[in-house]
Amino acid sequence: xxxxxxxxxxxxEQAGVSIATVSRVxxxxxxxxxxxxxxxxxxxxxxxxxxxxxxxxxxxxxMKTIGILxxxxxxxxxxxxxxxxxxxxxxxxxxxxLCCTGYALKDKKAAIDLLISKKVDGIILVGSNFVxxxxxxxxxxxxxxxxxxVMLLNAELExxxxxxxxxxxxxxxxxxTCDLIESGFTNILYFYNSLSxxxxxxxxxxxxxxxxxxxxxxxxxxxxxxxxxxxxHGMAAQLEKIASSGLKxxxxxxxxxxxxxxxxxYALSKGYKIPEEFSVIGYNNSMLATCxxxxxxxxxxxxxxxxxxxxxxxxxVLSGEEMPKKTVFGGELVTRATTKEK
Amino acid sequence: xxxxxxxxxxxxEQAGVSIATVSRVxxxxxxxxxxxxxxxxxxxxxxxxxxxxxxxxxxxxxMKTIGILxxxxxxxxxxxxxxxxxxxxxxxxxxxxLCCTGYALKDKKAAIDLLISKKVDGIILVGSNFVxxxxxxxxxxxxxxxxxxVMLLNAELExxxxxxxxxxxxxxxxxxTCDLIESGFTNILYFYNSLSxxxxxxxxxxxxxxxxxxxxxxxxxxxxxxxxxxxxHGMAAQLEKIASSGLKxxxxxxxxxxxxxxxxxYALSKGYKIPEEFSVIGYNNSMLATCxxxxxxxxxxxxxxxxxxxxxxxxxVLSGEEMPKKTVFGGELVTRATTKEK
DNA sequence: TATCCATATGTAAGGGCTTACATGAAAATG
DNA sequence: CATTTTCATGTAAGCCCTTACATATGGATA
Numbered sequence: 001x002x003x004x005x006x007x008x009x010x011x012x013e014q015a016g017v018s019i020a021t022v023s024r025v026x027x028x029x030x031x032x033x034x035x036x037x038x039x040x041x042x043x044x045x046x047x048x049x050x051x052x053x054x055x056x057x058x059x060x061x062x063m064k065t066i067g068i069l070x071x072x073x074x075x076x077x078x079x080x081x082x083x084x085x086x087x088x089x090x091x092x093x094x095x096x097x098l099c100c101t102g103y104a105l106k107d108k109k110a111a112i113d114l115l116i117s118k119k120v121d122g123i124i125l126v127g128s129n130f131v132x133x134x135x136x137x138x139x140x141x142x143x144x145x146x147x148x149x150v151m152l153l154n155a156e157l158e159x160x161x162x163x164x165x166x167x168x169x170x171x172x173x174x175x176x177t178c179d180l181i182e183s184g185f186t187n188i189l190y191f192y193n194s195l196s197x198x199x200x201x202x203x204x205x206x207x208x209x210x211x212x213x214x215x216x217x218x219x220x221x222x223x224x225x226x227x228x229x230x231x232x233h234g235m236a237a238q239l240e241k242i243a244s245s246g247l248k249x250x251x252x253x254x255x256x257x258x259x260x261x262x263x264x265x266y267a268l269s270k271g272y273k274i275p276e277e278f279s280v281i282g283y284n285n286s287m288l289a290t291c292x293x294x295x296x297x298x299x300x301x302x303x304x305x306x307x308x309x310x311x312x313x314x315x316x317v318l319s320g321e322e323m324p325k326k327t328v329f330g331g332e333l334v335t336r337a338t339t340k341e342k
Numbered sequence: 343x344x345x346x347x348x349x350x351x352x353x354x355e356q357a358g359v360s361i362a363t364v365s366r367v368x369x370x371x372x373x374x375x376x377x378x379x380x381x382x383x384x385x386x387x388x389x390x391x392x393x394x395x396x397x398x399x400x401x402x403x404x405m406k407t408i409g410i411l412x413x414x415x416x417x418x419x420x421x422x423x424x425x426x427x428x429x430x431x432x433x434x435x436x437x438x439x440l441c442c443t444g445y446a447l448k449d450k451k452a453a454i455d456l457l458i459s460k461k462v463d464g465i466i467l468v469g470s471n472f473v474x475x476x477x478x479x480x481x482x483x484x485x486x487x488x489x490x491x492v493m494l495l496n497a498e499l500e501x502x503x504x505x506x507x508x509x510x511x512x513x514x515x516x517x518x519t520c521d522l523i524e525s526g527f528t529n530i531l532y533f534y535n536s537l538s539x540x541x542x543x544x545x546x547x548x549x550x551x552x553x554x555x556x557x558x559x560x561x562x563x564x565x566x567x568x569x570x571x572x573x574x575h576g577m578a579a580q581l582e583k584i585a586s587s588g589l590k591x592x593x594x595x596x597x598x599x600x601x602x603x604x605x606x607x608y609a610l611s612k613g614y615k616i617p618e619e620f621s622v623i624g625y626n627n628s629m630l631a632t633c634x635x636x637x638x639x640x641x642x643x644x645x646x647x648x649x650x651x652x653x654x655x656x657x658x659v660l661s662g663e664e665m666p667k668k669t670v671f672g673g674e675l676v677t678r679a680t681t682k683e684k
Numbered sequence: 685t686a687t688c689c690a691t692a693t694g695t696a697a698g699g700g701c702t703t704a705c706a707t708g709a710a711a712a713t714g
Numbered sequence: 715c716a717t718t719t720t721c722a723t724g725t726a727a728g729c730c731c732t733t734a735c736a737t738a739t740g741g742a743t744a
Contacts, residue, residue: 007701017723018725023702290572290574
């Protein structure tokens with residue numbers, strides 16, 4: 001492999017035309033007679049020629065590639081988003097350069113630099129953990145946006161050349177919390193594992209709903225789980241621990257289905273009847289919701305729609321159109337067996 | 343954006359050196375004095391210069407990029423694999439160009455062509471569904487291997503420049519089936535959703551174990567689920583349907599955790615006691631296994647190890663070393679609540 | 685001091701493609 | 715038939731790097 005590969009020159013020679021003509025055929029450019037076109041195509045077929053994307057990229061200064069950044073491509077939710085993006089982008093003639101950065105800021109910066117040096121035409125930041133509460137920490141996004149359009153999924157950041165598409169996590173969480181309260185639950189624990197932008201929105205939704213219902217919230221009712229995102233046992237253990245430390249709660253509203261599932265496990269282990277004595281609401285409406293027993297009530301934030309919209313916006317930006325810098329979609333509570341029917 | 347960007351010439355001018363020297367600094371090449379190195383680095387920092395990967399690629403004829411092909415990046419197992427690959431590759435200085443192809447042969451072919459034209463240095467086919475039972479269908483892989491090394495995860499195919507790393511699915515399935523039989527279950531249903539290479543191995547493992555135990559297997563005991571991979575309800579419904587059509591079974595061994603989980607749901611709905619009256623074994627030991635209630639006994643095929651080994655092999659191949667064309671790792675049965683302790 | 689090396693830097697030739705511009709031939713126009 | 719247009723094709727410059735080779739500089743060696 002990697003011997004001297006077939007180039008446009010070989011084709012031009014074999015077809016008896018100039019390289020310019022070959023290039024025109026390759027690019028479906030105007031003004032090539034049918035006869036020569038056929039000759040060229042035959043030569044291409046004979047030699048098994050594939051254009052060198054570097055050279056092409058050098059000339060065109062675009063590789064028709066979008067960089068996708070996600071903290072962890074194996075996270076259920078992010079993986080789904082990546083899948084949708086990949087699908088949409090391909091349909092629009094773009095490819096995806098994937099970088100999994102992990103959750104550290106430093107690595108995110110490095111990944112973005114890398115994508116830019118690879119001359120991606122745009123960058124999609126998948127997941128709200130790319131935007132930090134501290135403004136200074138978001139400088140790296142603004143920098144990137146000086147070179148290529150940056151798209152944010154489920155996060156918001158103002159800046160030139162930055163576009164945001166997100167779900168209305170605040171409202172979704174507010175309403176879900178209200179639902180729980182209306183069903184008679186007042187000792188509601190908020191269980192979360194991310195300090196991200198959308199994480200903050202969710203938390204505020206919870207807090208406001210409680211406040212508006214006149215329920216006081218102590219800080220201990222907001223439980224942060226530090227472990228890995230798949231560690232259901234660890235999550236359940238944390239609930240167990242704080243329960244035995246004296247905190248009373250008969251409902252959990254979680255920032256994520258995995259957390260919710262751990263709450264179900266916890267409640268079952270305690271012998272609580274779900275949903276009468278103990279209710280749980282998850283977030284993302286992932287496959288976990290239907291895998292759980294009993295099945296999880298969960299907030300669906302319309303990921304596919306978000307991804308489609310985001311991709312469409314990006315395509316608009318790339319073709320020079322004026323596009324909305326911020327799009328928000330409402331979520332929907334999907335009621336299953338962990339909450340009472342209303 | 344996309345104005346005239348900073349090039350190596352700008353740096354050379356600003357630093358008062360030749361472009362060759364700049365290039366040397368960029369590539370950490372030999373023989374650059376500390377003084378000039380510093381000058382160059384400063385100029386780079388000042389201008390915010392990022393090297394153009396196209397030009398670099400043209401020169402080096404490699405972009406240090408590996409193409410990763412997966413049918414569906416949102417599949418739990420594949421997503422994990424992609425994550426591991428991405429991690430390992432980055433650690434080795436390579437990036438990942440991800441293509442989700444779907445399950446159709448035509449799209450797989452197209453995706454590979456695309457990767458090759460983008461001059462990836464190697465291709466990783468994630469998941470056994472890339473190798474077909476019909477040899478002719480695998481021609482596209484052989485073609486690709488003429489240009490770049492092709493790595494197969496959990497599949498096997500002989501050919502020049504093709505390397506396979508897989509788990510011993512046959513043996514794992516054989517042993518798991520034997521375990522079930524030893525525990526007293528003989529009406530074992532095999533539940534699967536993929537006709538892939540490793541799917542065939544698993545099936546053979548099941549069949550042989552049954553045969554060796556002197557148990558006759560009717561074709562109806564091998565249930566193929568056609569729906570999407572996440573449709574737990576559909577899966578459970580299929581089990582329900584065949585049970586009510588008269589087929590008796592008190593154990594399910596599944597080719598995938600999702601299928602296994604549906605079996606658990608089915609058994610619970612029937613009121614069977616798990617594992618005494620009804621046992622279930624899943625495959626992949628994914629997070630679903632611990633999310634399930636009761637938790638799933640599942641076969642762990644050491645995905646991370648497989649991915650590490652595969653990446654290491656690829657790196658070896660790329661640096662010209664002689665590498666094993668086939669590596670097989672044994673799996674391990676992780677016993678949880680859906681089977682009896684032995 | 686003359687000679688040779690090692691080290692540091694520069695020059696220039698690609699690498700494979702796109703495309704503006706130039707050219708030539710055929711078709712349309714008067 | 716001369717002249718202008720149009721279409722098809724070729725020429726060559728440029729995209730931004732890498733790197734073999736050439737050159738210059740200073741010190742070590744005999």
